[in-house]
Amino acid sequence: MILFILAVMMITGILLVTTSMKSSSTWLTGCFAGSILLIVGFMYYFAKSGGLPFQMEFIFFLHPDIHRFFQYSTITIDEMSRLLSIGRAVFLFFLAGFVINASTIIQPRIKPFVYAAAFLFALSSYLIYEPIVYARLAEHSPDSFHHRTAFIMRASYLLHELALLTLLTRELRRMRTPWLRNKFMIVFVTVVNLAVIFLLFGVFSPLQVSHAITATYFYMGSLYYNNPLSIIQWYALIGVSFVVTIFGAFSLWRYNKLIGQIGKPEMLVEKKIRQSDMGVRVFTHGIKNQILAQRVLIRNLKKQLAAASDDDERDSSRIGRTSLIRDDIDRLSASNDQILQRMDELYSAFKTNRMRLRPTSLQLICEQVLTKLDPEQRALIQTKPFKDQLILADLPYLVQTVYNLLSNAFDAVRDNKSLARPAYVSLYGYLAGHYAVLQIKDNGVGIDKSQRHQLFDPFYTRKNSDTNWGLGLSYVQQTVKAHFGYVRFDSKLGEGTTFYVYLPIYRAAD
Incomplete structure (x- = not known):
């Protein structure tokens, strides 16, 4: 024995x-x-x-x-x-x-x-x-x-x-x-x-x-x-x-x-990003030029509409038609601006080859993320003071990364129609060995097991939206890897999701 x-x-x-x-x-x-x-x-x-x-x-x-x-x-x-x-x-x-x-x-x-x-x-x-x-x-x-x-x-x-x-x-x-x-x-x-x-x-x-x-x-x-x-x-x-x-x-x-x-890229995701990198850049450049041309046309239409409005004051029968045209142009302009914003996000998601990493405190990251939230989101989120630790970070990129995760959390909570308890989204930071961990947790709809392996793929999205192109988590993965970090998540369908962003500690703040 x-x-x-x-x-x-x-x-x-x-x-x-x-x-x-x-x-x-x-x-x-x-x-x-x-x-x-x-x-x-x-x-x-x-x-x-x-x-x-x-x-x-x-x-x-x-x-x-x-x-x-x-x-x-x-x-x-x-x-x-x-x-x-x-x-x-x-x-x-x-x-x-x-x-x-x-x-x-x-x-x-x-x-x-x-x-x-x-x-x-x-x-x-x-x-x-x-x-x-x-x-x-x-x-x-x-x-x-x-x-x-x-x-x-x-x-x-x-x-x-x-x-x-x-x-x-x-x-x-x-x-x-x-x-x-x-x-x-x-x-x-x-x-x-x-x-x-x-x-x-x-x-x-x-x-x-x-x-x-x-x-x-x-x-x-x-x-x-x-x-x-x-x-x-x-x-x-x-x-x-x-x-x-x-x-x-x-x-x-x-x-x-x-x-x-932790701190190393997932090879499957990296390969997909690397293969689509050049194609995405060419695609975004071409589409962006066309949208910019549309913006010029919209400006011309606005000028013509302004001139037509002066004529409408003299012909009351045309006022209603001019008002409808103005509404359509406003909607077209808003949609155009939104698509341009999405194109910029798409381009940013694939241009993180170089970053300026500087000693940055976790508390500063949290504060800047909170400024990006709207009043309704700030009322819902739960936070507590972060450990006063420094990490090496490119602040704008990392703030956008955490904001993307929080945006997903708010969407998940809003989509959970069966939520019997009060909705919540939390942003906490703590230390785990030599890593600082940013934890984003919600009690939203959760993630189905069949979808988890695709979650970080570029252009994959679970949201049926004309304005969502499935780039948020791909951007998160790309940015965190550039910070020598690692993203992990746990989820239960119908109960919620927790994302963990691991970032190596630079040193204790003075």
Whole structure:
């Protein structure tokens, strides 16, 4: 049964390292390696020392042939003890490395010193129980030396794990985005499971076996020999470890993939935009020239209408017809101006090749977005003061991006005819690791699953409108990518939609 855990750790560790180049995968794989060394060391110890109940032999060796393989393998007692010390040191260092790497609480400039401290602690753990060194230390020492040393080392291991798990818990609580938090939660459970395994094999078991007095420890009986409940507990531990290790490694791979996507373009959307870029520019230029020509004609018509109005004052029968012509010209002029505005938006959506990114506060972005809203929208939106953080941004582009998302939110709320509760649209900002997140949320109509993969495509729109060309979200995607950011959304049909705009933090504002 224990062999299943060893096999799973070995396979998942290899897969993590070969399929993900993220450092967190390497750190977790190192934890697996340390756990494997510890467990294999005790398998050698139990096989050669004997005395395990039949149920425990089955849990550790599964088959008599495997037990005999370990029992008759050529390995000295010092080599077994060294295997335990190396496994313990490897686990301690890589667990610390994983937590330090994942932590955004520890400042980047001091992380190298924290890594160094973790390495020195793991190295000292190995050196103290390296058989040659330990033999020298214990050579002329009383028996109390063994007990005091073991007590100090066990206490330090417990404090070490407690500090790391506390730091990892705080990191989990700092994650405000559900889709990242859910993935990291399973990774967190995996680390806790590895910590429990380390407690059993690395703390509440002999710290080394080359000296008989240290191999005899009072927890050995309750864990491995005498306690009848230990069989059920071991089966539960093995079952949980088996499942959690698989799901944890997969979740870490997914988490690393998601983190890697933040700040990188989605290749499918980028390809579509790149292919349509030149065509859109030529198209907008040609159509815009024609519309500008129409504007000249409208101006001429207005002048002729003004002259005709003077004649109408002398001929009352023509006043009604002139008024109708004036209304038609006004509508044509308004429609023409609206189309020109849309053409400018279309052109802007595909010309974001260069931007002037300057340190900009989140609060300033929020304030400028709110000035673009009409009074009805300002009365509906919910906001709260933003974290005073700086990001690198081209302010006009980013303000327009957030405004586009808010406009969609207001439209969604207005279109939700079945809304039983008060309509709301919210704009919040918060920090998620090294990113500032702008969250735009509404309780509108939501987005159907069949439409989600097309949402950022140029010219795709769900709105039946002559003035909407499906460029808002394409513009959002293009602009956020130019800011080295990433757009994510969650939606439930009939309940609402939440958009998350991730933008890398420049530095804390002074």
